Amino acid sequence: MMNGTLTIENMGATLIARLDGGPRQEFGAELLRQLEALVTRADADPAVRAVVLTSAHPSRFISHADVSWLQKGGLEFVARQKLGADAPPLPPDYVGLDRLHAVFLRMNSSGVVFVAALEGAALGLGAELTWACDARVMSETDAFIGQPEVLLGIMPGGGGSQRLARLVGGHRALMAIAGGAPLSPAEALHIGAVDALAPRAQVVAKALELAAPLTRRDKAALGAIKRAVYLGGSLPLPDALKFEAGEFLRLTISETGQKQMLAYQANTEANGELPLYQPGGYAAALESGRTPV
DSSP states (O other): OOOOEEEEEEETTEEEEEEEOTTTTEEOHHHHHHHHHHHHHHHHOTTOOEEEEEESSSSEEEOEEOHHHHHHHHHHHHHHHHHGGGSOOOOTTOOOHHHHHHHHHHHHHOSSEEEEEESSEEETHHHHHHHHSSEEEEESSSOOEEOOGGGGTOOOOSSHHHHHHHHHOHHHHHHHHHHOOOBOHHHHHHHTSSSEEEOGGGHHHHHHHHHHHHHTSOHHHHHHHHHHHHTGGGSOHHHHHHHHHHHHHHHHTSHHHHHHHHHHHHHHHHHTSOGGGSTTHHHHHHHHSSOOO
């Protein structure tokens, strides 16, 4: 399996993580382990509010998955199915699809904002990692993104068929994945697969700019909002509303939620107007991440 390294640069409330998948920039088991460790670190550190994922490769974000990792994983799965109950337990360091999905779902449930900064190509698992992020910035030249798995006689296995459909709609996702052709920067922006384009040299700076306002938001609230959108949003409406209500109630009964709401009421009584409707109040709240008290 391919080796891989993740180099992390601390930029205050934001971490910049550069993925290095070797000379061909392939994503394999070791990169996944390090991404998993990064998500754990970011979740546990209250000072970390955003992570920008970019690449150490001069022209590729992630080429695609290490195909030998996928092929061997498929054979191991078949062998275990044949053994059934007699199959030995998987070693603790085993990296398969379940672990990949678990890491991406943790990103979707985290109070940390993940932004993909694509200075070059992203195919297959590179695209799926991009879709698993909360926001995406792409170089306006010399870049493309897509799911080419159909050209190998397979299909996406890292969430591509699910997350891309949620981003751009089912039909557009179907046409893109079934055809296997990559999206150009202009096409990706037009259909909502990425959030912004920038000159290649400014992609990371643009990603930091996108992340900046969200680094000033309450981390617990962001996590609840992300879970409601990513996880609740795919449920039938009655179930989704219950999911949202659960997240809402956990925040409102928390010490922080109660303190902020009491302060909001006290501010209203003292000034005779709701804080967000006081002159400059809304703008100040957006800038600081907190309603003035």
